[in-house]
Structure formats: C-alpha cells, structure tokens
Amino acid sequence: MDDRTAADGAPRDRAGPGPDEVRDALRDVVDPELHESIVELGMVRRVDVVDGTARIEVALTIAACPLRHQIRDDVDGRVRAIPGIDGVEVTIGTMDAAERAALMSRARRAAQQSAVATDLPASARVLGVVSGKGGVGKSSVAVNVAVALATRGLRVGLLDADIWGFSVPRMLGLEGPLAVSEGKIRPVERRAGAGLVKVVSMGFLSGEDDAIMWRGLVLNRAVQHFLEDVAWGGLDYLVVDLPPGTGDVQMGLARMLPRAELLVVTTPGLAAQKVAGRAADMARKSHLRVAGVVENMSGFTCAHGEHYPLFGVGGGERLAREIGAPLIGRVPLDPRMARGGDTGEPAALDPTSPLAAVFAAIAGKIATEIAPVVAMGGCSARLFERVEAALGASR
Ligand SMILES: Nc1ncnc2c1ncn2[C@@H]1O[C@H](COP(=O)(O)OP(=O)(O)OP(=O)(O)O)[C@@H](O)[C@H]1O
Ligand SMILES: [Mg+2]
Numbered sequence: 001m002d003d004r005t006a007a008d009g010a011p012r013d014r015a016g017p018g019p020d021e022v023r024d025a026l027r028d029v030v031d032p033e034l035h036e037s038i039v040e041l042g043m044v045r046r047v048d049v050v051d052g053t054a055r056i057e058v059a060l061t062i063a064a065c066p067l068r069h070q071i072r073d074d075v076d077g078r079v080r081a082i083p084g085i086d087g088v089e090v091t092i093g094t095m096d097a098a099e100r101a102a103l104m105s106r107a108r109r110a111a112q113q114s115a116v117a118t119d120l121p122a123s124a125r126v127l128g129v130v131s132g133k134g135g136v137g138k139s140s141v142a143v144n145v146a147v148a149l150a151t152r153g154l155r156v157g158l159l160d161a162d163i164w165g166f167s168v169p170r171m172l173g174l175e176g177p178l179a180v181s182e183g184k185i186r187p188v189e190r191r192a193g194a195g196l197v198k199v200v201s202m203g204f205l206s207g208e209d210d211a212i213m214w215r216g217l218v219l220n221r222a223v224q225h226f227l228e229d230v231a232w233g234g235l236d237y238l239v240v241d242l243p244p245g246t247g248d249v250q251m252g253l254a255r256m257l258p259r260a261e262l263l264v265v266t267t268p269g270l271a272a273q274k275v276a277g278r279a280a281d282m283a284r285k286s287h288l289r290v291a292g293v294v295e296n297m298s299g300f301t302c303a304h305g306e307h308y309p310l311f312g313v314g315g316g317e318r319l320a321r322e323i324g325a326p327l328i329g330r331v332p333l334d335p336r337m338a339r340g341g342d343t344g345e346p347a348a349l350d351p352t353s354p355l356a357a358v359f360a361a362i363a364g365k366i367a368t369e370i371a372p373v374v375a376m377g378g379c380s381a382r383l384f385e386r387v388e389a390a391l392g393a394s395r
Helices: 019-026 068-080 097-113 138-150 168-172 209-215 219-229 248-256 272-286 315-323 335-343 354-369 381-394
Strands: 044-050 053-060 087-094 125-130 155-160 179-181 184-186 188-192 195-201 237-241 261-266 289-296 327-331
Touching: 019 044, 019 053, 019 068, 053 068, 068 087, 125 138, 125 248, 138 155, 138 168, 138 188, 138 195, 138 237, 138 261, 138 289, 138 335, 138 354, 155 168, 155 219, 168 195, 168 335, 184 219, 219 248, 261 315, 289 315, 289 354, 315 327, 327 354, 335 354
Parallel strands: 053 087, 125 237, 125 261, 155 195, 155 237, 261 289, 289 327
Antiparallel strands: 044 053, 179 184, 188 195
16 A cells, blocks of 8 residues: 555545545446446445545456456546546456456346336246347247247246247247236246246237237337236246347347346357357347357258258357357257248147257256356356457457
8 A cells, every 4th residue: 555545545635636536436437338337336446546646446357358448448537537636547457256246246236126027926037039140040949949848847938029020929829819807918828748838929919909009119118018017927937039130129128137048049050250249249238148059950851861951060059159158959950840830839849850859958958957047147248258259260
C-alpha cells in the first residue's frame, strides 16, 4: 500500500476526490456482457487515489476476456472525467474461482429480476433448440428430443416459439384449440411411452379469434404471452423450438428465462466456424450456456448398408470443439424422420426405426450426463475465445 493512503485505502489528503468518489463514478461502468455495473458485480477490487492519480484494479472473469480493452477504456474515461483527477492507472486482474462464482450468482440474480413470471416449476430444465441457419432440422430435433425425454417417464413441455413458422402441431399430429380455464392456457397433451408431452403452439390458435389479436403482437411479446399465461402444471423439462436465426426471440428467451440452456443443431457440412460464431455470439450476448450440439442429417445409410455422407462430415464435432460444448448426438439422414414429421408420429416413438435409439441416447445424455445449470456457466467469453482461436487458425 502507498504510504500516503490510510489502511482503508482512503487518502490522507482530503482536498481532492477520494476512493469513494471514484467508486461512485465507476457505478456507471457496465459490463457489456452482463449488463450490470462493474461495482455491483464486485469486479472493482481496489481503488486508491494518491496526489490526484487514481489507481484502480479491475478483476475480470477470465484473463483473455475479449472485452478487457473496452472495460479498461470505460473505467479510464469515467474516472478521468472526475474533477480533481489528473491521472488514471488501471490494472486488469483475473478473478479466482470464488470471486467468479460470486459474480455469476450476482449477475444471475440481476437477470432473474427481469425474468417473466411463469408457471414453470423451479426444477424444470429449459432447453432452447437453436441453430445458426434455417432448415437444419431444429423442429424435428426439438420434437423428437421432447418425446424421447417423455418416454423416460418424464413430463415435457414443448413450446413452439416459431410463432409464424410453427411446425410442431403437425409433427406431433396434434390439433387445437388450446383450452383456457381460470384465465390460463392449457397445453395440448399427448402421451409418449410412460411420459407426457404438453404442447403450446401458435398453430393451435390459427383460425380462432384469438389468432387475430395475437397476430398484432410483436414476436417476443407473443412468446412472453405463452410463457406467462400457460398453466404448465408439473414439468421436468421445457423444450423450446426457436425460429431460425439468432435474433430477437432468442434474446427474448434469454431475458425471460435466464436459466435456459441451448441445444445447437447443425448439419455436418455447414461451415462450422460460421455457425459457431453465430451460436457463440448468441450465447455471449445472452449469457446462456450451450448444453450440447446435435448434428442432424449426418449421412445416409442405404438398405444395403452403404453409408453416404451426403452433407459432408465432421461439422458437429468441429462445432462442439469450437464452442467447448459436448456433441450429444448424430441423427442420420433418414426418410423416416421426414415421414414421421408429416404423419404426426415422431420417428423417436417408432421402435422399428433406428432413430428411436438415436434419440433415446440423446435424451439419456441430456438427462444424466449434462449437468443442469445451477449457476451461470462461467464467462461466456470462454466460448468467444475458443471461436476466435478457431477462426484465427483458419484465417
Ligand atoms: N435427419 C433427417 N432426415 C431426413 N429428413 C430430415 C431430417 N431432419 C429434418 N428433416 C426434414 O428436413 C426438413 C426441415 O426440418 P425442420 O423443419 O425440422 O427444420 P428447422 O430447422 O426447424 O427449419 P426452420 O428453420 O424452417 O424452422 C423437414 O422436412 C424435415 O422433415
Ligand atoms: Mg423449425
């Protein structure tokens, strides 16, 4: 410690601004990822002011946080603007595991405050099915994962958040309308083995008077409506089928359900870096954890046993490696998948189809191997860092 400061870090020279003024000013510096003040998040480790020079130590969640320069500049600029401060020295440190855990629980609490009130049981895990690109089989994977989880004897909600491009009702052979009782929407239910799937989709409202009203809502508001107004009852999982892309609905989900985890669907041939970049960007902005990657349309095996990798090879593995999440399954290209979607009998429920075993294994991994989110999964910049490294390597 500098000999001109007292033991508590306060300056002996009381004429100019002291550490308290500097800390107050730093309340305006917001962590760009966590959207919370760096002071509130406990990232400001130390503040000293000596002869008009402020020395500040900021601890980041990881050493290679890509936002370190931005945070340093924000701190520098904010403190330099305090009258009476003529010099600013910012030291960037790295948090230890305990500091990081405390920060994540603070950020999580802050995020919870903006979460919407839902009828979801606190113990229900939320899995948002996303991809960096449309048409890769998100809805097919969402539906088949949901029924495969249900056949384990679980109660699985399936929220079709693709408001205008809904496909879940057709894929499960379900029709509306959704019943409303005591002011709450009741999901349409379907048994799957020993379990139950409870489905909510815009498709159940089409043709109803309600649909006209709903059509006027912006997408996010419609999803929020579903989340707030559905009486889910008992539920072990909520699978959310998201529209293509990485836009508003995905960010809205992160805001409304900060405990959600992402299941990223890719095809084997997609430019992995491109998809990884988008998925990581989404995870970074939303601080959602990626629970796993599912590779869909992973080659076709003909009746004679010959294997044809029609859409390339290795995309799922590359993507998983690049974003640091497990590859939890490869779903082959199989006409039974499309047929199941068209007839309303998902392939995962057809015991004669090899797809049933594929989805049972995916559901098993989700249920037993991938730990649910109990705290925010570390600096999401970790994802970003890996993607950057991967992109750098391929440049
Ligand atoms: N493994 C597979 N084998 C054969 N056909 C498949 C497979 N997966 C999906 N399909 C078919 O590909 C088409 C697109 O699938 P799906 O609608 O699930 O994709 P999506 O990613 O949800 O699309 P969107 O981005 O439009 O929401 C559907 O006709 C579906 O039946
Ligand atoms: Mg879809």
